[in-house]
Amino acid sequence: MDSGTFPGYFVRTIIECIRVVMTRGVMLSVLLAGACIGEDGQSFESRVQAGDIAPDFAVEMYDGGEIRLSELRGNVVLLVFFASWCPECRMELALLPTEVLDRFAGRKFVLLAVSRGESREQLAVFREESGLGFPMGLDPDGSVYGLYATQTVPRNYLLDCEGRVAALSEGYDATGFGEILNRAGALLSETVE
Numbered sequence: 001m002d003s004g005t006f007p008g009y010f011v012r013t014i015i016e017c018i019r020v021v022m023t024r025g026v027m028l029s030v031l032l033a034g035a036c037i038g039e040d041g042q043s044f045e046s047r048v049q050a051g052d053i054a055p056d057f058a059v060e061m062y063d064g065g066e067i068r069l070s071e072l073r074g075n076v077v078l079l080v081f082f083a084s085w086c087p088e089c090r091m092e093l094a095l096l097p098t099e100v101l102d103r104f105a106g107r108k109f110v111l112l113a114v115s116r117g118e119s120r121e122q123l124a125v126f127r128e129e130s131g132l133g134f135p136m137g138l139d140p141d142g143s144v145y146g147l148y149a150t151q152t153v154p155r156n157y158l159l160d161c162e163g164r165v166a167a168l169s170e171g172y173d174a175t176g177f178g179e180i181l182n183r184a185g186a187l188l189s190e191t192v193e
Contacts, residue, residue, distance in 0.1 A: 045149070045150075046148060046149045046155070046168055046170065047147065047148055047149055047150075048147075048148050048149075048157065048165055048168070049165065049168070050165050050166065050167060050168060051164065051165065052164065052165050053162075053163055053164055053165075054069060054077075054079070054148075054157060054159050054163050054164070054165055055069075055147040055148065056068065056069050056070045056163075057069055057144045057147060059112075059114055059137035059138065059139060059144055060137065060138045061135055061136070061137055061138070062115075062120065062123055062124075062127070062135070062136045062137070062138060063135060067112065067137065069112070069163070070163065072110050072112070072159075072163075073161065073162065073163050074108065074161055075108045075109060075110045075161060076104075076107075076108060076109050076110070076158070076159065076160060076161060076184055076187045076188050076191065077109075077110045077111075077112055077158070077159040077163075078100060078109070078110070078111050078112070078156060078157075078158055078159075078180070078184060079112050079114070079148075079156065079157040079158075079159060080092070080093075080096070080111065080112070080113040080114065080154060080155075080156050081114050081116050081139075081145050081148065081149070081153055081154065081155045081156075082113060082114070082115060082116065082153055082154045083115065083116050083117060083118060083153045084115065084118060084122060084123065084125075084126035084130075086153050086154065088153075088154055088171060088172035089153055089154045089172070090130065091172050092154050092172045092177060093113065093130065093132055093154075094130070094132070095177070096111060096113065096132070096134060097132070097134060099177075099181060100181065101134060103181065103185075104184065104185075104188065107188050107191075108161070108188065108191050109184065109188060111134065111135075112135075112137060113134065113135070113136045113137065114136070114137040114138075114139050114144060114145070115136055115137065115138055115139060116139050116142055116144075116145040116153055117139065117140065117141070117142045117145070118138070118140060119138075119140050120138060120140075123136060123138065149170070152170040152171065154170070154171065154172055155168070155169070155170045156168060156169045156170075156177070156180055158180050158183055158184055158187075160187050161187070161191055166183055166187060167179070167180050167183045168180075
């Protein structure tokens with residue numbers, strides 16, 4: 001190689017390296033985002049459908065104590081399964097204080113957000129980073145989540161006052177989430193307060 005071709009070769013090599021790095025970065029971003037919705041690109045069905053009685057469970061709360069789902073009967077319940085590493089979960093969770101808790105404050109409504117597959121320490125870091133302080137349940141081994149579904153987060157189940165699934169969603173979609181909240185409002189309107 002003579003000195004006249006070296007700069008061109010060098011530039012082509014750098015451009016090729018940048019292309020490879022960017023392609024892999026885009027692929028990694030897509031894979032991480034897809035992991036929130038369905039790992040390995042699969043669509044994972046819910047084990048619980050609209051009209052079903054929600055499976056009962058007890059979950060340890062981050063701030064202490066325990067909540068048993070069946071003890072919440074008489075309230076409309078929004079059960080939210082999430083993971084702190086999931087970008088879609090983070091978007092949805094950021095809406096919960098204003099779009100859910102403020103909207104339904106003082107009504108027979110309970111938000112039960114459950115962290116799937118994460119330790120108390122991992123949840124503590126997330127709460128600190130995000131500034132979210134509403135009650136969150138711990139499901140470190142995923143056994144509670146496993147009663148409802150397999151891999152997809154975020155996943156939401158709206159339960160009526162009898163504990164029956166009135167609506168459900170997987171992944172985060174502003175329109176779909178809005179529909180669940182509108183359905184919650186309608187259920188609360190039917191409920192004697």
